[in-house]
Amino acid sequence: MVPTTPNPEHRDPEYWTAELMPLLQEIDTGLRHAVPKAKAFFETYQKKPINRPLLSNLIRYFTLEYLRAHGKEASEEENESDGSWGFEGLSNNGIEIHYRNSRIRLRKGVEAPMPNTHSSLQFYQQVFPEMEDTQIYANLIVLWNLNAKLEYDSDMQLIRTKGLSRNKKEVTYIFRHKVVLTGVDLTRVVESEYSLPSELPMTDTTAKTGTTDAD
Amino acid sequence: MLINGERVRQAREFKGLTQAGLARCAGVSQAAIAQIEASAFISSDALATAIAKCTSFPLRFFQQDDPLDINLGSLQFRAHTCMGKRELAEGHRHAQVMLEVFLKLRKNARPIPVKIPHSGASPVVAAKATRSVLGLDSKSPVPHLLNILEWHGVVALVIPDVPSRDAFSFWFDGLPVMALSANRSGDRSRLSIAHELGHLVLHNGKSRLEVDDHEADDFAGEFLMPEASMLEEIRTPVTLSSIAALKPRWRVSIQALIYRAKELDIITQRQYRYLFEQLSSVGWRTKEPVTIEPEKPRAFRQLAEFVYGNPTDVRKMSDEMLIDNALMRDVITKYAPKAENIQGGPHSSRVVTLQRRA
Numbered sequence: 001m002v003p004t005t006p007n008p009e010h011r012d013p014e015y016w017t018a019e020l021m022p023l024l025q026e027i028d029t030g031l032r033h034a035v036p037k038a039k040a041f042f043e044t045y046q047k048k049p050i051n052r053p054l055l056s057n058l059i060r061y062f063t064l065e066y067l068r069a070h071g072k073e074a075s076e077e078e079n080e081s082d083g084s085w086g087f088e089g090l091s092n093n094g095i096e097i098h099y100r101n102s103r104i105r106l107r108k109g110v111e112a113p114m115p116n117t118h119s120s121l122q123f124y125q126q127v128f129p130e131m132e133d134t135q136i137y138a139n140l141i142v143l144w145n146l147n148a149k150l151e152y153d154s155d156m157q158l159i160r161t162k163g164l165s166r167n168k169k170e171v172t173y174i175f176r177h178k179v180v181l182t183g184v185d186l187t188r189v190v191e192s193e194y195s196l197p198s199e200l201p202m203t204d205t206t207a208k209t210g211t212t213d214a215d
Numbered sequence: 216m217l218i219n220g221e222r223v224r225q226a227r228e229f230k231g232l233t234q235a236g237l238a239r240c241a242g243v244s245q246a247a248i249a250q251i252e253a254s255a256f257i258s259s260d261a262l263a264t265a266i267a268k269c270t271s272f273p274l275r276f277f278q279q280d281d282p283l284d285i286n287l288g289s290l291q292f293r294a295h296t297c298m299g300k301r302e303l304a305e306g307h308r309h310a311q312v313m314l315e316v317f318l319k320l321r322k323n324a325r326p327i328p329v330k331i332p333h334s335g336a337s338p339v340v341a342a343k344a345t346r347s348v349l350g351l352d353s354k355s356p357v358p359h360l361l362n363i364l365e366w367h368g369v370v371a372l373v374i375p376d377v378p379s380r381d382a383f384s385f386w387f388d389g390l391p392v393m394a395l396s397a398n399r400s401g402d403r404s405r406l407s408i409a410h411e412l413g414h415l416v417l418h419n420g421k422s423r424l425e426v427d428d429h430e431a432d433d434f435a436g437e438f439l440m441p442e443a444s445m446l447e448e449i450r451t452p453v454t455l456s457s458i459a460a461l462k463p464r465w466r467v468s469i470q471a472l473i474y475r476a477k478e479l480d481i482i483t484q485r486q487y488r489y490l491f492e493q494l495s496s497v498g499w500r501t502k503e504p505v506t507i508e509p510e511k512p513r514a515f516r517q518l519a520e521f522v523y524g525n526p527t528d529v530r531k532m533s534d535e536m537l538i539d540n541a542l543m544r545d546v547i548t549k550y551a552p553k554a555e556n557i558q559g560g561p562h563s564s565r566v567v568t569l570q571r572r573a
Contacts, residue, residue, distance in 0.1 A: 014454050014455070014493070015493060017454070017455075017456065018454070018455040018456070018493045019493075021455070021456060180454070180456055180457070181456065187504070187505075188463060188505050188506070189506040189508060190401070190462075190463045190466060190505065190506065190507050190508060191508045192358075192359045192362075192401075192508050192510050193358040193359060194358060194359045194362050195350075195358040195359065195362070195363065196359075196362055196363060196366050197554075198359075198362060198513060198551065198553075198554040199513070199517065199553070199554065200327060200365050200366060200513055200514050200517055201327055201366065202324040202325060202326065202327055202514070202517060202518065202521075203324060203325040204323065204324055204521040205323055205324055205325060206323045206324075206521055206522055
C-alpha cells in the first residue's frame with residue numbers, strides 16, 4: 001500500500017481509526033506479544049508477585065522491541081524536559097511512533113495524562129514547530145490498558161487532544177475514541193471453499209474398463 | 216488450397232488483428248484479406264501458410280466448416296468501461312474457439328444436465344429462487360460459486376485478460392455459457408460470475424441492447440449478499456473496520472459490501488460517500504486488504520483429462536483440436552487441476568471424505 005498523507009483537517013475519529021488501522025493492528029499484536037513476556041519476568045524468573053509499575057514499563061519495553069523489529073519508526077518518547085523540571089530518564093515515558101506523517105504517543109492509562117512540560121503541551125495543542133523539517137501533520141495519543149487480571153484484551157483508545165481546560169486542570173479532546181479493531185488479518189488469503197466435490201459429475205465414456213471415481 | 220473465409224476472420228479477430236494488420240503480416244493487400252474473408256477461397260499454399268503463421272493457428276484450422284454460430288448481440292458483458300469493437304470481437308472469438316474445443320471434448324463424456332432456471336420475475340426474486348435451485352439456503356455465504364454452477368450445467372470458459380472486460384455470457388444450444396477474463400481478483404470475479412448468472416437467468420433470448428445491466432447487478436447483490444443476512448450482519452454504526460471484517464466470510468469486496476449497505480438503506484448516501492473517501496485515503500480503493508483466492512472452473516480440464524490423460528498430453532490435444540500448442544498449454548493452466556494434484560487440495564468443512572472401513 002502506498003502511504004498517503006492523512007488529512008489533518010479531519011476531526012472524525014473513524015477517519016483516523018481507518019487511517020491508522022494497520023498501525024493499530026501492529027500495536028495490538030505488539031502488546032499481545034509483550035504482556036505475557038513481561039508477566040513471565042515476575043512469575044517465571046523472579047518468582048515474586050507482580051510489581052504493577054514495573055510490569056507497565058516492561059510491557060512498554062517489549063512492545064517497543066516488537067514494533068522496531070516490525071519496521072515501525074518507534075522510539076522512547078522524546079525527553080519531555082524543558083530544562084527546568086529535570087525529567088530526563090523518567091521511566092514511565094511512553095513510546096513515540098512516526099507513522100504516515102503523524103506523531104503518535106503510546107501510553108498506558110484511561111485518560112491522557114496532564115501535560116506538565118512545555119513540549120508536551122505543544123504536543124497536546126497540535127503545535128508543529130518542526131513541521132517544515134519533519135512534515136508532521138497530527139499528534140495523536142493511543143492509550144492502552146490492562147484489565148483487572150492484568151491481561152491485555154485490545155483495550156485501546158485513540159485520542160486527539162485540543163489542550164487544557166480553562167482552569168488548566170483537565171485535558172480537552174478533539175476526539176476520544178475506543179478503538180475497535182477489524183479482527184481481520186489484513187494480509188490474509190481466503191482460499192476457495194467447496195460445498196460440492198471438486199470433480200464434476202461427468203462420466204468418462206472413453207474409459208473401456210476399470211472403475212470411475214464414483215466407485 | 217481451399218480455406219474457409221469465416222475461419223480466417225475468426226482467427227484474425229481472435230488474434231486482435233485488423234484486416235490491414237493481417238495483410239501487412241502476410242504480405243498482401245488489405246483488399247485480398249477482405250476478399251478471402253468474404254467467402255470460401257482458393258488460396259495459394261504460400262498465402263494460406265502465411266495467414267496460419269500470422270494468426271498462430273495450424274493450416275487445418277482454416278479448412279474446417281464455419282465456426283459456431285454465437286449471436287454477438289446476445290453477449291452480456293460486465294465491463295469497466297465501454298468496450299471497443301475490436302476487443303468485443305476478440306472476446307467473442309476466444310469464447311467461440313474455446314466453446315468449440317469444449318464441445319468436442321464433451322463428446323467423450325456423459326454431460327451434466329442443465330439446471331439453470333429462466334425467470335421473468337424481478338432480479339431479487341429471481342436471485343432468491345436461483346439460490347434455492349442451486350441448493351443454497353437463503354442466508355448463507357456462497358462457497359465456490361463456479362463449482363456450484365458447473366455442477367448445474369454452466370459451461371465456464373476462461374478467456375485472456377483484457378482490462379476493460381470482466382466476463383460475458385450467452386445461451387448456446389441450450390447450454391448456459393460464461394466467458395471469464397483471466398487474472399481477476401477472487402472477490403471481483405465472483406461478483407462478475409453472479410452478474411452473468413443474473414443475465415443467464417433473467418435475459419435469455421434478449422440482446423445486450425435490450426437488457427438493463429442494473430438488473431444483473433441487483434441479481435448479483437441479492438445472490439451473493441442476501442438482504443436478510445446483510446441487515447443482520449452490517450451493524451450500525453458502519454465503519455470501514457466493521458465492513459472489512461465481513462469480507463472473508465462473504466468473499467466479496469469491501470466496496471461491494473459498502474454499496475450493498477447503501478442499496479439496502481443500512482447507510483445513507485452521505486455515509487456511503489464518507490466510507491469511500493476513507494477507502495481511498497487508506498489506499499484500499501485500488502488494493503483491498505484480505506485476498507480472496509480466485510475461483511477456477513474445472514470442467515474443461517476434467518474433460519481434457521478424460522481424453523488426453525492426467526497429466527494431459529497437451530501436444531496431442533492441441534494437434535487434434537487445431538489450436539496452437541503454446542496457447543493450449545496456457546489455456547489448460549487457467550482451469551483447476553484434479554483435486555489430488557493440488558497441494559493441500561480443495562477442501563471444505565462441508566465436503567466430507569469418507570474413510571474406507573478397516
